Amino acid sequence: MSDIEIPESHPRYQSLLTRHRIEEGVEKGITSKQGLIAEGRGEAFDYLLGERTHPAADEAERAAAAHLLLAEHPVLSVNGNVAALVPGEMVELAAAVDADVEVNLFNRTEERLEAIADHLRDHGATEVKGLAADGRIPGLDHERAKVDADGIGAADVVLVPLEDGDRAEALGAMGKTEIVIDLNPLSRSAQTAAVPVVDNIMRAIPNITAHARDLRDAPREELERIVAEFDADGALAAAEEAIRSGSLDDAKTETEMDAESDAETKADADAEAARTDN
Amino acid sequence: MSDIEIPESHPRYQSLLTRHRIEEGVEKGITSKQGLIAEGRGEAFDYLLGERTHPAADEAERAAAAHLLLAEHPVLSVNGNVAALVPGEMVELAAAVDADVEVNLFNRTEERLEAIADHLRDHGATEVKGLAADGRIPGLDHERAKVDADGIGAADVVLVPLEDGDRAEALGAMGKTEIVIDLNPLSRSAQTAAVPVVDNIMRAIPNITAHARDLRDAPREELERIVAEFDADGALAAAEEAIRSGSLDDAKTETEMDAESDAETKADADAEAARTDN
Numbered sequence: 001m002s003d004i005e006i007p008e009s010h011p012r013y014q015s016l017l018t019r020h021r022i023e024e025g026v027e028k029g030i031t032s033k034q035g036l037i038a039e040g041r042g043e044a045f046d047y048l049l050g051e052r053t054h055p056a057a058d059e060a061e062r063a064a065a066a067h068l069l070l071a072e073h074p075v076l077s078v079n080g081n082v083a084a085l086v087p088g089e090m091v092e093l094a095a096a097v098d099a100d101v102e103v104n105l106f107n108r109t110e111e112r113l114e115a116i117a118d119h120l121r122d123h124g125a126t127e128v129k130g131l132a133a134d135g136r137i138p139g140l141d142h143e144r145a146k147v148d149a150d151g152i153g154a155a156d157v158v159l160v161p162l163e164d165g166d167r168a169e170a171l172g173a174m175g176k177t178e179i180v181i182d183l184n185p186l187s188r189s190a191q192t193a194a195v196p197v198v199d200n201i202m203r204a205i206p207n208i209t210a211h212a213r214d215l216r217d218a219p220r221e222e223l224e225r226i227v228a229e230f231d232a233d234g235a236l237a238a239a240e241e242a243i244r245s246g247s248l249d250d251a252k253t254e255t256e257m258d259a260e261s262d263a264e265t266k267a268d269a270d271a272e273a274a275r276t277d278n
Numbered sequence: 279m280s281d282i283e284i285p286e287s288h289p290r291y292q293s294l295l296t297r298h299r300i301e302e303g304v305e306k307g308i309t310s311k312q313g314l315i316a317e318g319r320g321e322a323f324d325y326l327l328g329e330r331t332h333p334a335a336d337e338a339e340r341a342a343a344a345h346l347l348l349a350e351h352p353v354l355s356v357n358g359n360v361a362a363l364v365p366g367e368m369v370e371l372a373a374a375v376d377a378d379v380e381v382n383l384f385n386r387t388e389e390r391l392e393a394i395a396d397h398l399r400d401h402g403a404t405e406v407k408g409l410a411a412d413g414r415i416p417g418l419d420h421e422r423a424k425v426d427a428d429g430i431g432a433a434d435v436v437l438v439p440l441e442d443g444d445r446a447e448a449l450g451a452m453g454k455t456e457i458v459i460d461l462n463p464l465s466r467s468a469q470t471a472a473v474p475v476v477d478n479i480m481r482a483i484p485n486i487t488a489h490a491r492d493l494r495d496a497p498r499e500e501l502e503r504i505v506a507e508f509d510a511d512g513a514l515a516a517a518e519e520a521i522r523s524g525s526l527d528d529a530k531t532e533t534e535m536d537a538e539s540d541a542e543t544k545a546d547a548d549a550e551a552a553r554t555d556n
Contacts, residue, residue, distance in 0.1 A: 022311075022315075023311070026311055033300075033301070033304055033314055036311055036314035036315050036318065037300070037314050037315070037317050037318035037321065038318060039315050039318060040314065040315035040316060040317060040318020040319040040320070040321070040322070041318040041319065041321050041322040041325075042318070042322075043315065043318070043319050043322075044318070044319040044320075044321075044322030044323055044462075045322055047319075048326075184322075243326075244522050244523075245522070
């Protein structure tokens with residue numbers, strides 16, 4: 001990994017790491033313009049959430065782990081931002097729950113598919129699905145519908161982080177159990193999911209993996225109990241309440257977010273182009 | 279202007295126009311990676327505001343117009359996102375209040391300065407300041423401190439949309455009256471401003487211009503009354519309240535924002551690369 005050389009104890013470690021990975025994603029042709037805008041939207045929601053994993057999100061992450069462990073054929077879907085932000089973390093989660101990893105882009109180009117697959121392999125993935133594209137999700141336009149027949153096409157549980165609403169609904173209509181990671185609790189993707197995880201993907205994926213390791217030897221009945229007791233509507237309501245009532249004063253300001261780009265520029269010799277605007 | 283060919287009556291006109299202008303900004307080297315992320319943050323806050331100009335924002339826009347009309351030497355500061363999003367609108371406002379337009383970048387490069395100045399000239403600007411850079415804002419790092427001595431350096435009232443917090447504070451410390459446009463009411467820039475305008479710049483600038491035209495022949499006493507009666511803290515509190523209590527269900531979802539990129543791709547032949555992620 002070519003990650004930043006600052007200690008994890010640094011108060012803005014996650015934030016600097018996020019910026020670094022997004023920059024790297026742009027350089028590698030993984031992160032698109034729309035991906036950068038989506039990253040900004042996520043930052044604003046995360047800011048309103050106080051940039052922390054709330055108890056309801058942690059519960060959702062535990063339920064996600066239980067679903068993945070119970071699944072016959074779990075698949076982790078990876079798009080550009082997911083690949084840029086949590087490549088190694090997705091590979092670790094796939095190993096922890098014995099899931100396939102499938103690249104799945106809203107607008108597919110061979111070039112980006114290959115760049116993302118390469119990036120995942122650089123981070124330890126042995127098999128990357130999504131390039132065969134021999135299956136279809138019913139109800140979607142041709143290019144949007146493509147999946148691997150023996151990947152998402154055959155999955156019973158799918159983790160779809162940062163997914164488009166139409167596709168989230170179409171996957172749900174296929175009878176698949178969907179775990180969605182989305183910082184906007186009112187998004188259609190979050191509303192559609194069996195397990196909506198309203199959390200930053202940088203925190204969510206490692207925490208799902210930690211829960212999966214913790215639950216690895218749990219009896220099937222316990223996993224089924226966790227799944228049955230999870231309350232999706234309650235989790236969404238708790239997230240909305242956190243956004244509504246959280247102390248904005250305690251959260252860092254947008255300006256401080258901007259100032260971090262400078263810190264990154266100083267911390268990271270590669271980040272010369274990190275802050276070229278405002 | 280090479281703007282989109284869809285009618286203004288289209289329900290998503292502003293949104294499609296925003297995406298189109300951002301794309302064009304990227305192509306012209308005006309909008310940076312950080313600018314795209316900042317645009318996403320703005321979209322999320324605007325979504326929470328219901329994507330409309332609240333009464334308190336309209337009052338702030340009227341106070342901004344009064345300040346600009348009363349000023350001896352008003353200057354409108356333009357950075358990458360401002361140039362991409364409202365180039366013609368900034369030129370119109372400058373004409374309405376007889377202000378200078380000055381390009382002012384957080385991280386200056388000659389290339390971007392020139393690209394932005396050219397873009398403003400393409401949209402009708404006759405004189406663009408910011409290239410002399412023979413003045414300094416005290417208290418900032420060398421590159422961040424640069425302004426034109428006869429532009430922002432000599433201004434009594436400065437409109438600084440989407441401005442960095444450090445610079446907003448440093449300009450305020452110079453005794454300049456600052457009008458800030460920022461969708462986050464808790465940002466340091468908004469908190470620092472004499473007139474914080476918590477509104478989407480695409481709506482705010484034309485509305486300030488409309489108020490300026492309306493107030494053009496008003497007696498000086500009326501302008502002074504508008505300025506004196508404006509309550510910055512009240513405006514910020516109203517904006518925060520709108521974010522806290524607005525109906526998220528009435529606002530479009532993040533997913534719908536994404537779907538618009540598709541509509542744009544269809545609506546606009548130039549936007550082939552509009553949505554290459556997710």
